[in-house]
Each structure stands twice: as structure tokens, then as C-alpha cells.
Amino acid sequence: xxxxxxxxxxxxxxxxxxxxxxxxxxxxxxxxxxxxxxxxxxxxxxxxxxxxxxxxxxxxxxxxxxxxxxxxxxxxxxxxxxxxxxxxxxxxxxxxxxxxxxxxxxxxxxxxxxxxxxxxxxxxxxxxxxxx
Numbered sequence: 001x002x003x004x005x006x007x008x009x010x011x012x013x014x015x016x017x018x019x020x021x022x023x024x025x026x027x028x029x030x031x032x033x034x035x036x037x038x039x040x041x042x043x044x045x046x047x048x049x050x051x052x053x054x055x056x057x058x059x060x061x062x063x064x065x066x067x068x069x070x071x072x073x074x075x076x077x078x079x080x081x082x083x084x085x086x087x088x089x090x091x092x093x094x095x096x097x098x099x100x101x102x103x104x105x106x107x108x109x110x111x112x113x114x115x116x117x118x119x120x121x122x123x124x125x126x127x128x129x130x131x132x
Contacts, residue, residue, distance in 0.1 A: 046071040
């Protein structure tokens with residue numbers, strides 16, 4: 001066999017391995033009810049419940065943070081993140097948590113914070129009708 005064919009076969013095998021590995025992380029968006037029923041990893045989009053308790057004690061366990069999220073259907077659940085509390089967590093507008101349900105709690109493996117836009121004031125101004 002020519003060297004070029006061997007290189008091509010190896011590159012195709014590497015590409016297939018990378019795509020297979022990446023597809024394992026492709027969770028679907030859902031709400032807490034679907035997460036509970038499916039039993040698999042999903043992404044839940046919701047809002048931080050700022051009126052509920054957030055628990056983080058880095059001196060006790062720096063990789064344990066709990067908070068509450070209300071999903072798009074209005075269901076509120078306790079979320080357990082086994083990682084450090086993200087910086088500026090309270091400032092986020094929306095939160096996307098990736099993980100699985102375990103009983104009544106959602107065990108998150110990853111958290112994506114959607115922080116307020118720097119253009120938010122401009123959006124409010126345009127919506128108020130004062131810009132016309």
C-alpha cells in the first residue's frame with residue numbers, strides 16, 4: 001500500500017473517533033420533567049431563583065454548590081453543582097445546566113451563565129417608544 005493511502009485511512013479513523021466522542025456531549029434541551037422521565041443527560045434552560053437559598057462553603061467543600069433554577073415550564077428544582085461557584089453567578093439572567101435528575105435534585109455537570117447584555121439599557125430604551 002502506498003503511504004498516502006495509509007495516512008488517509010488514519011486521518012479518517014481519527015475523524016470518526018473525534019466525531020463519536022463529540023456526539024456523547026450533545027445533550028438535548030429539556031425541562032426538569034423531561035429530565036426526570038428520560039434519566040439521561042439533558043440541558044435545562046431556566047432562570048436563577050434569587051429568592052431561594054444558594055449554598056457554597058469553600059472551606060468545607062470547594063466543589064459543592066447548590067442553588068435553585070426555574071425552568072421554562074415554571075418548575076423549580078434544586079441544582080447541585082459539584083464544582084466551584086462561578087464568578088458573578090448572581091448577575092446572570094439565564095442559566096443552562098447540563099446534567100441528570102437524581103430524585104428531586106438535578107445533578108449538574110456543567111453550568112452556562114447568560115449574563116446581562118451590555119446593550120440591555122439600549123433595548124429598554126427602544127422598547128419604551130422614546131426612541132421614535
